[in-house]
Amino acid sequence: MPGSSSSSNKEAWWQERYQALYMPSIKYPDGSVGFVQMDVSLNPAVKDVRVLTFEDRHDCMRCLSVMRQWQQMQGAVLNMGAMQSGQIEAQIRDAYEQQLAAAGGDAAAVGVSLPSGIVVFRRGKLALRPGMDEAQFAEAVVYQAAAQLALSSMGYKFDDA
Numbered sequence: 001m002p003g004s005s006s007s008s009n010k011e012a013w014w015q016e017r018y019q020a021l022y023m024p025s026i027k028y029p030d031g032s033v034g035f036v037q038m039d040v041s042l043n044p045a046v047k048d049v050r051v052l053t054f055e056d057r058h059d060c061m062r063c064l065s066v067m068r069q070w071q072q073m074q075g076a077v078l079n080m081g082a083m084q085s086g087q088i089e090a091q092i093r094d095a096y097e098q099q100l101a102a103a104g105g106d107a108a109a110v111g112v113s114l115p116s117g118i119v120v121f122r123r124g125k126l127a128l129r130p131g132m133d134e135a136q137f138a139e140a141v142v143y144q145a146a147a148q149l150a151l152s153s154m155g156y157k158f159d160d161a
Helices: 013-017 057-068 088-102 134-153
Strands: 020-027 033-035 037-039 049-054 077-084 117-121
Touching: 020 057, 037 134, 049 057, 057 077, 077 088, 088 117, 117 134
Parallel strands: 049 117
Antiparallel strands: 020 033, 020 049, 020 077, 037 049
């Protein structure tokens, strides 16, 4: 994935640290299923769409709990899954390619583009609370992701527990 650990030979910090990551997913009333992904770029002119993943399953469940309260999620089924960290990006890419093939190669018909990679929220680092609306949720995600991506690009390994 562009901008991800697979673009270089060394493992990302989260691949070294975690065996598996928890991922929220959405099944819409029309039967389509997708991972929760968001543009985490602070620059409106640059798009950096990442799939949201969590170190801690309770944090992932908290994320799903917040999302269930939103009007746009009525009728959708929100679930949590886990994927091995060493294969997560390849599995996301494969899921996208399967959707693309099912749409006859028409990227517009798929409705989403291949994400830039993932963002991994460490235990307790994403400040979620009941009643957050979509804008508040997006703000918390974008700022935490920006901090993490900036630190990891400078070689920080997040090994301080």
